[in-house]
Amino acid sequence: MTFARDTPIDDQDTLPRMPGWITLARSETLEDVAFLSGAALAHLHLVLRHEEVPQPLFRDRLALRAAEACMTFSGRPERAGELRDTVHLLRLGDLPGPAGETYLSWRRAAERSLSVKALGRALPTFEPDQIATWLDAGQGVPVTRAALVLEVVLTDAPRAETSSLILADAALAQALGWDHVVPLLAVGLKRTDLRKRGDDLRLACHRALVSSAVEAVRLAADLARRAAHLKAVAPKLRAKGAGDAVEMFLTRDAIAPSALPLPDRAARRLCDRLVDLGAARELTGRDTFRLYGV
Structure with missing residues (x-):
């Protein structure tokens, strides 16, 4: 079984690639x-x-x-x-x-x-x-x-x-x-x-x-790459507690808005804002009970 690869946010690698002779x-x-x-x-x-x-x-x-x-x-x-x-x-x-x-x-x-x-x-x-x-x-x-x-x-x-x-x-x-x-x-x-x-x-x-x-x-x-992008857009987030929320996104695969250190409505707005900025993804495809991740 192999990992499903997420779509990269850009084409430039920030880390060295595995040598081809290992993979081939x-x-x-x-x-x-x-x-x-x-x-x-x-x-x-x-x-x-x-x-x-x-x-x-x-x-x-x-x-x-x-x-x-x-x-x-x-x-x-x-x-x-x-x-x-x-x-x-x-x-x-x-x-x-x-x-x-x-x-x-x-x-x-x-x-x-x-x-x-x-x-x-x-x-x-x-x-x-x-x-x-x-x-x-x-x-x-x-x-x-x-x-x-x-x-x-x-x-x-x-x-x-x-x-x-x-x-x-x-x-x-x-x-x-x-x-x-x-x-x-x-x-x-x-x-x-x-x-x-x-x-x-x-x-x-x-x-x-x-x-x-x-x-x-x-x-x-x-x-x-995704973490670097999230950190780059973090100063644009003005909600109180946004900094702590960003740190949570950098430690967890998925987050429900209710888990963030913000009121419910503010947490949902922050998640949607991160999606708009390309710094997070909605992981479920649902309209309710959503989960978000980098």
């Missing part, structure tokens, strides 16, 4: 695919160091796409639009349901600095000691560590596909020295890959990370 190579052996995944992750690592990339927004959008992939793995019909509705239109006291819980798990895993405590918040059905034990099962270079964690969690808890993928991404992030979980593996893997073990699973993880890292770099570049 067709390799079958574990050694060759491991080389390509290492190169792709190294390039992504450099891109993530650019201050132009709105990191919280980037991870939140990846979390949505990882949750969507998990819906496919479990045979559920919910896709990005339904997942957004389930979480962002949730009212106090409502239950998010299985799809919403999956999306919330990914969001919680990616939003806070990487730690066993943060992962425990994202995966409340597992004890922190169990999470730490699973993470310690990963040894070796980054992708090998991630594959080992994925394998051991699925062996101990065969139905915990979402949890296994979150923890595998956590192991990968730890090995790469990243401060946060960056959801990558779920989007690149196939459902049948989750039944593989040993070298077959490692090969599947390397392949998945080549494709997902390439698409993540494209997403980062697009979000960098």
Whole structure:
């Protein structure tokens, strides 16, 4: 599964593109695919160091796409639009349901600095000691560590596909020295890959990370352009609280006007103004219960 690309707001890249030899190579052996995944992750690592990339927004959008992939793995019909509705239109006291819980798990895993405590918040059905034990099962270079964690969690808890993928991404992030979980593996893997073990699973993880890292770099570049445009038009927003609202748009995949720190009518006007300025998009296509995002 690959990321759906948003339409860029201009044709000029603000971040370096992934080298073509990574995206065009067709390799079958574990050694060759491991080389390509290492190169792709190294390039992504450099891109993530650019201050132009709105990191919280980037991870939140990846979390949505990882949750969507998990819906496919479990045979559920919910896709990005339904997942957004389930979480962002949730009212106090409502239950998010299985799809919403999956999306919330990914969001919680990616939003806070990487730690066993943060992962425990994202995966409340597992004890922190169990999470730490699973993470310690990963040894070796980054992708090998991630594959080992994925394998051991699925062996101990065969139905915990979402949890296994979150923890595998956590192991990968730890090995790469990243401060946060960056959801990558779920989007690149196939459902049948989750039944593989040993070298077959490692090969599947390397392949998945080549494709997902390439698409993540494209997403980062697009979000960098969109964030720059939003910051450029921000001085034109005169509503009280507009600055705080802009910061929220730079951290969340989608926002309901009611979540903004403004009165309801002012919040709706601000969202419409951002759309008019080309700094935000209405994501639902509805006349009511709208959601907006960069």
